[in-house]
Amino acid sequence: MEILQGVWEVIKSILVNSGYAYFFTADGGYKNFIMLIVAFFFLWLGIKKGFEPLLMIPIAFGMLLANLPGANLAVQYHDLQGFIDLVAGRMTDTAGNTLTPGLMDFLYFGVKAGIYPPLIFLGIGAMTDFSSLIANPSSFILGAAAQLGIFVAYVIAIVLGFDPQQAGSIAIIGGADGPTAIFVTSKLAPAMLGTIAVAAYSYMALVPVIQPPIMKALTTKKERSVVMGTLRPVSKLEKILFPIMVTVIVSLLLPDAAVLVGMLMLGNLLKESGQTERIAKAAQNELMNIITILLGLSVGATTSAQSFLNLNTLKIVLLGLIAFAFGTAGGVLFGKLMYVITKGKINPLIGSAGVSAVPMAARVSQKVGQQENPSNFLLMHAMGPNVSGVIGSAVAAGILLTLLG
Incomplete structure (x- = not known):
């Protein structure tokens, strides 16, 4: 017993x-x-x-x-x-x-310490082809316009009572770039990192659900049916000079963006130089995979019940949706403006790809365009604003860090 x-x-x-x-x-x-x-x-x-x-x-x-x-x-x-x-x-x-x-x-x-997000950008750069953007530099405008959601969400967040650093961290969700959102939040409002990371990646994943209704609401059938001409060929010299010049120009203007833009462009230079194929592949595969695991796991571990289950989490999720919606709308509306200026040669749908969800946002532009005109192939044209959005989100991050950091 x-x-x-x-x-x-x-x-x-x-x-x-x-x-x-x-x-x-x-x-x-x-x-x-x-x-x-x-x-x-x-x-x-x-x-x-x-x-x-x-x-x-x-x-x-x-x-x-x-x-x-x-x-x-x-x-x-x-x-x-x-x-x-x-x-x-x-x-x-x-x-x-x-x-x-x-x-x-x-x-x-x-x-x-700001290590993982720049290394993710290195891998993204090594996987990115900027030819569409180089062939059509006006895509930069659409990529910039799609950052509208960041600044709209920032103002709304301030009105709702968040301090400037918190508002900036919430607003960057509108860039639809997970590593950038993590990088900015870790500097400005680290206590909110888990919530913002989850919101950012959730909305990136929901691009095919969120964007089409906005794109259709802001465009006419005629505009969505526009077939764009073939892009010009891009020389190897242009591909090599592009990452070097972007790094210098952006970094001198916004030093706080240098680490993200620099790593993005270094990865691309490794890919395009023709001399570093082995390490370019390492950046695309082994390095990218390892950092992705460490980044995701450690960010997820910040979402303890005490920090995640509160009213602010709901506000952040809603503000993230607003930021993403306004970013999509900003790109489409500037696409409509370019449609008018070029007398119908630009399909406004490619503007929605200005958010930094690569290549999913470009694929959504292609899909919506083909629904109106099965012979329409917008993917390569949409990739210009799409990769421009990656640069644009890094620039927006630099602006927020410069003003609020």
Whole structure:
């Protein structure tokens, strides 16, 4: 009998100190349970629906790990000084207990120190062909116009009571560029990083759902049916000079954008130079894959129940949608203006591709255009504004960091 009593005491001790018991505590354990459900939902979106799976799945799994009670896998700091205090054993919880740094704390250092997003840009640059933009430089205008949503969302966020740094972090969602959103938020409002990253990648994944109604509402059937001419061939010299000149011009104008633009253009130069094929492939594949895992996992681990489940999260999600919608509208409206100026030679649909969701936004322009005119092929034309949007989002990030950082 004493043996059975002893076994029961051991079992009871294990259960009382388990994560399962924490779900039923009075200090908010149910919130962790809710966050696990949210993590399962995002895993479903990534695995079953294929919504940005390369980042959605690591972020969702990081969210899951962060909300397992007692696992010590949530990021416990939001700035570099906090990381120093955590490692030195000077950081304590609300009960006065000294916090011990965990795996995610060390992985997250790459986000907070601004390491992962630029390396992602390096890989993106190595995979990007800027020929469409070089062949049609007016695409720069459409890429710039699609950043309208960033500044509209910033103003609305200020009106809703967010401080300028928080408003800037929310607004950058409108650029539809996940690494840029993470980079800006880690500098301006790190406590909001998890929410903003999840919102940014969710809207990027929902481009085929969000954009078509806006595009159709702002254009006529005649405009959507416009067939654009063939783009001119681009020389190898142009492809080599482009990343060098963009780096110099943008970085001198906005030094805060230099790290993103510079890495983007370095990756592209490695691709186009013809002399660095081996490391260009490494940037496209091995480096990109490794950094994507580390970035997604560590960002997901910032979404603890305490920081994610609040009214501000709902506001951020709604403002992100507004930013994305206005960005799409800005590109389409400037496309309509170019349609008028060129006397019907520009299809306004390519303006929607000015958001930085490459190449999904360009594919949406192609799809909507072919619905009106099956012989219409807008993909290459839409890629110009699309890759311009990548540069535009980095420039917008530089502006926000210069003004608010």
